[in-house]
Amino acid sequence: MSVLVLVEPEDLDDLGAGLSVVSQEVLTFARSLPGDEVDAVLVGAVGQPTEAVLAHCREQGVRTLHVSPDARLERYAARAWARVVDAAAEAGGAAYLIGGGTPHGNEVLAHVAAARSVPMPCNVVAVVQSEPLEVERQVVGGAVLERVALGDGAGLAVASVAGHAVAPQAAPSPGPAHVAEVDVELTDADLAAQVVRIEAREGGDTSALTGANVVVGAGRGVGGPDQFDDVEALAARLGGAVGVSRVVTSLGWRPHHEQVGQTGSRIAPDLYLACGISGAIQHWAGCSSSKTIIAINTDGEAPMVTKARYAVIGDMHEVIPAVLEELS
Amino acid sequence: MADVLVCVKRAPDTSGEVVLTADGGSIDGRYAGYSMSSHEECAVEIAVSVAGDTGGSVTVLTLGDDDSVEQLRAALAVGADEAVRIDATADDYGPADVAAAIAEVVQARAGEGRPFDLVLVGNDAADTGDHQVGIRLAHLLDRPVVAGAQEVAVSGDRLEVRSSVSGPTEVFDVPMPAVLTVWEGGVEPRYPNISGRMKAKKARIEVLEPSGAPRGSGRLGLRVLPPPESNVEVLGEGKTAAPRLVDVLRELGVVR
Numbered sequence: 151m152s153v154l155v156l157v158e159p160e161d162l163d164d165l166g167a168g169l170s171v172v173s174q175e176v177l178t179f180a181r182s183l184p185g186d187e188v189d190a191v192l193v194g195a196v197g198q199p200t201e202a203v204l205a206h207c208r209e210q211g212v213r214t215l216h217v218s219p220d221a222r223l224e225r226y227a228a229r230a231w232a233r234v235v236d237a238a239a240e241a242g243g244a245a246y247l248i249g250g251g252t253p254h255g256n257e258v259l260a261h262v263a264a265a266r267s268v269p270m271p272c273n274v275v276a277v278v279q280s281e282p283l284e285v286e287r288q289v290v291g292g293a294v295l296e297r298v299a300l301g302d303g304a305g306l307a308v309a310s311v312a313g314h315a316v317a318p319q320a321a322p323s324p325g326p327a328h329v330a331e332v333d334v335e336l337t338d339a340d341l342a343a344q345v346v347r348i349e350a351r352e353g354g355d356t357s358a359l360t361g362a363n364v365v366v367g368a369g370r371g372v373g374g375p376d377q378f379d380d381v382e383a384l385a386a387r388l389g390g391a392v393g394v395s396r397v398v399t400s401l402g403w404r405p406h407h408e409q410v411g412q413t414g415s416r417i418a419p420d421l422y423l424a425c426g427i428s429g430a431i432q433h434w435a436g437c438s439s440s441k442t443i444i445a446i447n448t449d450g451e452a453p454m455v456t457k458a459r460y461a462v463i464g465d466m467h468e469v470i471p472a473v474l475e476e477l478s
Numbered sequence: 479m480a481d482v483l484v485c486v487k488r489a490p491d492t493s494g495e496v497v498l499t500a501d502g503g504s505i506d507g508r509y510a511g512y513s514m515s516s517h518e519e520c521a522v523e524i525a526v527s528v529a530g531d532t533g534g535s536v537t538v539l540t541l542g543d544d545d546s547v548e549q550l551r552a553a554l555a556v557g558a559d560e561a562v563r564i565d566a567t568a569d570d571y572g573p574a575d576v577a578a579a580i581a582e583v584v585q586a587r588a589g590e591g592r593p594f595d596l597v598l599v600g601n602d603a604a605d606t607g608d609h610q611v612g613i614r615l616a617h618l619l620d621r622p623v624v625a626g627a628q629e630v631a632v633s634g635d636r637l638e639v640r641s642s643v644s645g646p647t648e649v650f651d652v653p654m655p656a657v658l659t660v661w662e663g664g665v666e667p668r669y670p671n672i673s674g675r676m677k678a679k680k681a682r683i684e685v686l687e688p689s690g691a692p693r694g695s696g697r698l699g700l701r702v703l704p705p706p707e708s709n710v711e712v713l714g715e716g717k718t719a720a721p722r723l724v725d726v727l728r729e730l731g732v733v734r
């Protein structure tokens with residue numbers, strides 16, 4: 151009995167960067183499931199996997215890395231990718247199929263689950279019991295955990311794992327990471343919804359935010375669309391990115407790709423400096439995995455302050471300029 | 479002309495504290511109120527603008543109890559033409575059940591010679607967050623589906639769909655009929671005006687009986703995470719705290 155993990159590269163255009171952090175987390179999580187072996191499947195990266203990808207697989211104890219040689223799969227097409235994942239599950243005799251609760255991860259896994267008519271609990275965070283296997287998953291943006299059964303022993307058990315639910319850890323002993331090619335006959339229907347092109351986004355995209363080591367967060371407390379100068383200056387000074395709350399994006403002060411939270415991006419930087427953000431559940435859902443959180447808020451009772459490691463109570467537009475001056 | 483079906487779910491609004499019902503089986507929204515998710519508000523906006531651009535129509539659907547009429551009226555108030563409620567308790571339905579129930583309505587309408595060219599759902603519901611109803615629906619209807627759609631443009635019988643939720647903007651070109659799961663951020667939902675509200679209040683809502691019993695969501699229990707005990711260290715007040723804050727930044731190794 152094996153566990154198959156759908157893995158994603160850190161950067162689809164630069165496979166030298168290896169697997170995404172979330173994928174390494176899911177490989178670690180896979181070892182808490184009752185399987186003897188962990189296999190992986192990587193789609194969309196045509197050609198031989200890079201040394202960096204293989205190194206991550208070996209470190210995580212992966213037995214077999216399934217890849218697909220079909221050049222038509224290079225551009226994202228969830229249903230076609232799911233066909234490959236499904237075939238890899240078949241080939242490796244997988245009892246469990248898991249992947250990251252990322253936009254692509256959830257989508258591809260849902261296609262496999264739909265095609266096989268099996269359930270797919272989403273955003274699982276922990277195994278709570280192994281016989282019968284029960285897991286907990288995040289609902290309402292992570293404020294509530296729902297307990298569900300995973301698999302009934304009959305079909306393939308499919309689930310996605312919430313980003314940053316576990317920290318990546320090397321397997322007790324490295325795996326061989328044999329590369330195996332999966333070949334599937336794709337139909338036109340599999341490829342009907344495929345990316346036809348990628349557009350660079352004016353003013354950047356979510357990758358700047360999700361990849362940053364430091365994020366300076368800004369919420370309604372900023373005060374207005376023209377009040378971001380000090381926030382931007384601090385982010386630049388710390389070599390980080392700006393992240394915002396939904397109030398800020400829905401007021402049109404900043405673009406949506408900067409939004410942190412349940413309906414924005416999930417981040418896990420070393421430092422999240424949350425300024426003028428109250429820390430609502432849906433915002434917390436996106437930033438709770440930050441290593442250290444510092445809040446700057448006029449309200450000492452704001453959830454962001456009480457949940458943070460450090461806080462400064464005061465007007466962010468007084469504190470940030472003073473910090474910048476101290477740093478200059 | 480594109481006839482659009484948009485599916486919305488009445489979900490407890492949980493911006494504040496989350497309270498469970500006495501039996502711990504579901505989330506109690508009685509004090510906080512209920513709404514559709516922000517993804518679905520954007521789906522309604524896309525539905526109304528696609529129908530407007532092409533001279534088509536918008537039907538809004540929910541599977542829920544009598545109270546969920548509130549969410550249907552919210553969509554009618556901003557331009558949906560017709561509303562359908564599948565009379566059931568949403569908590570008894572898993573995502574596969576919901577998809578099957580929606581598929582049945584879509585197929586029945588096609589059978590009447592009034593097919594939907596486009597079906598829109600949210601990427602994930604605000605409460606259960608299953609991330610799958612749209613994809614299961616597409617499989618049942620054998621239609622292409624794009625998840626995380628943020629911007630949609632119709633040209634003839636094709637859709638150009640943009641999604642920036644995975645980083646760079648992915649552009650899809652899909653034939654209709656299709657299913658899209660919408661992610662907020664690409665469009666600005668319009669506010670209802672007075673005449674919209676009046677129209678919504680008076681609109682007739684078609685009520686359908688579900689055809690079979692649901693298999694259920696498989697929920698075994700819910701647990702609200704206790705708030706972590708605060709271990710915050712207040713570094714000071716106002717700008718006088720700046721030196722302390724900078725010390726902490728240096729300790730954390732984030733000052734270059």
Ligand SMILES: Cc1cc2nc3c(=O)[nH]c(=O)nc-3n(C[C@H](O)[C@H](O)[C@H](O)COP(=O)(O)OP(=O)(O)OC[C@H]3O[C@@H](n4cnc5c(N)ncnc54)[C@H](O)[C@@H]3O)c2cc1C
Nearest residue numbers: 369370371395396411412413414426427428432433448466
């Ligand atoms: C389904 C759903 C999904 C959602 N998804 C998201 C999401 O992805 N991301 C998200 O962020 N939200 C999301 N929300 C919204 C969320 O519930 C909150 O409404 C939102 O996060 C609040 O934003 P805020 O903290 O900027 O504003 P507020 O809650 O208004 O907080 C402003 C804070 O700024 C402080 N403040 C005011 N002035 C100053 C000043 N001069 N200096 C310092 N501090 C000051 C105040 O004390 C307060 O704490 C979602 C909601 C729902 C229902």
Ligand SMILES: Nc1ncnc2c1ncn2[C@@H]1O[C@H](COP(=O)(O)O)[C@@H](O)[C@H]1O
Nearest residue numbers: 485541599600602603607608609610611
């Ligand atoms: N009870 C329901 N009634 C109508 N639409 C629903 C219902 N449940 C889910 N949906 C739709 O399916 C989307 C995704 O839900 P889910 O897959 O459960 O996260 C939601 O955003 C809604 O658009």
